[in-house]
Amino acid sequence: MQKNILVIYYTQTGQLEDIVKNIAKPFEDKKDEYKVTYYNIKLKKDFPFPWPSDVFYNTFPESYLQVPSEILPPPIEVLNQKFDLILFGYQVWYLTPSIPIISFLKSGYAENILKGTPIVTISGTRNMWMLSQEKLKVYIKQMQAKLVGNIALVDRHDNYTSVLTILNWLSTGKKEKTGILPAAGVSDEEIAGAGKFGNIIEKHFSQNTLEDLQPDLVKNDAVEIRPFLVRVEKVGNKIFTVWSRLIMKKKEKRPLLIKFFKVYLMTAIWIVSPIVLVFHILAAPLLWSKRQKQKKYFQGINIK
Ligand SMILES: Cc1cc2nc3c(=O)[nH]c(=O)nc-3n(C[C@H](O)[C@H](O)[C@H](O)COP(=O)(O)O)c2cc1C
Known part of the structure; x- marks a missing residue:
């Protein structure tokens, strides 16, 4: 029987959508074994992109304090199915899972969807996601879902270069290299190569060895920790x-x-x-x- 895979995400720039779709591809490629459903979280009133500077900084308090906004209801096909595995894409805003993600988690829809299901979290951030992941773990635990893996894709440039490039990207919408500055965010090569993580997840899922998934992901560079x-x-x-x-x-x-x-x-x-x-x-x-x-x-x- 076909297994049901749900891919949840929100994205402003398209970066996270590209990442989660590449990771989901090995499941998509086995159509007789898997049915992949995508759920793109939508807010009733979305945030602007590119970001006007005042809106960007004004979003800080609600973002950090995890104050939710209203989301549009998830599609019926998401609400009416039980899933066997969830790939949960998120981004970080102000050291916290972004407002759209928090809004979904606090919406009342999340518990039904996540409860009892293995989850792989996937983030695409500048480089500071570690304590956001801790905040997300609390929701996952509360909803009695089971975290089985984590992939954290980041900008690999030094911390200062990535501040400059991300501010430029978020305020102009241009991700590509400008002047002496490199391209912002997660590199094109890493986004394109993210399918390798999908293969690893699919292998452990199909062999029923999800408890060994995270060490395998780490071995394949899914998570880099910089102590600083x-x-x-x-x-x-x-x-x-x-x-x-x-x-x-x-x-x-x-x-x-x-x-x-x-x-x-x-x-x-x-x-x-x-x-x-x-x-x-x-x-x-x-x-x-x-x-x-x-x-x-x-x-x-x-x-x-
Ligand atoms: C308001 C705001 C705050 C952000 N704060 C952080 C942060 O604290 N740490 C981090 O690594 N990235 C941060 N980012 C970058 C995002 O996590 C994400 O990588 C980027 O916005 C790409 O957008 P997308 O995933 O919506 O396409 C921030 C972005 C925004 C818009």
Whole structure:
């Protein structure tokens, strides 16, 4: 009997759609064995792309605090079927699964769809997805779904280059190389090659060995952990908590506070984070074993 595969995703730029479709291709290629259904999450009122600068920064508090927006109901074929495997594509906004993803998870539709089903999470981000994955794990657990794999595709350039290129991409809509700057986001080669992960997932799914899936994905470069970025994310989450609560509380001062937040964010990225990087490198010999442990944890799918 045909197995039912559901691919859930949201995308503004098309990047994540390309990634999940390439990963789903090995299932699509075996039409007699699998029926693949796509569910592209749609908001009632979507966010603009390219992003006007003020809208981009103004999205921060709700995004970080996981305040949902209204989504359009998923198609009937998604609501009326039980799936054998879910490929769950998501992107990160402000160190948190994006508002459209959170909106789906909090919509009341998600539980029915996800409950009891093995899930492979697939992210396409700049490079800071590790603590978002932790936030997503909580929803997956609450909904009694089973996380069996994780693939995290990122921009492989250094952290500073990728900030410049992503800001340019998100504000102009142009992903390609401009001047001395390389192309933004996940590289075309990695997107095109993402089908290799689909083959690995299909192999473990068909052989009933999903418990061995994640080590196999990691062996094939599905998850790269840079300890410095984990450190930045941890600090970033603490500071974002303070900023987001402050902005939500002082409603009448919101436009001004958002402006301050923007200045703060740029200062943190360009001035504070290089200083933290120096200390991070100096502390490397002392913290080596702790960082190895941390790396192993974030490459895995367990929940703390
Ligand atoms: C408002 C906003 C905030 C973002 N914040 C992060 C972030 O914290 N970490 C990260 O790695 N990428 C971040 N990104 C990049 C996205 O995760 C994603 O890679 C990019 O927007 C591509 O869009 P798509 O998946 O909707 O096509 C952000 C993007 C947006 C629009």
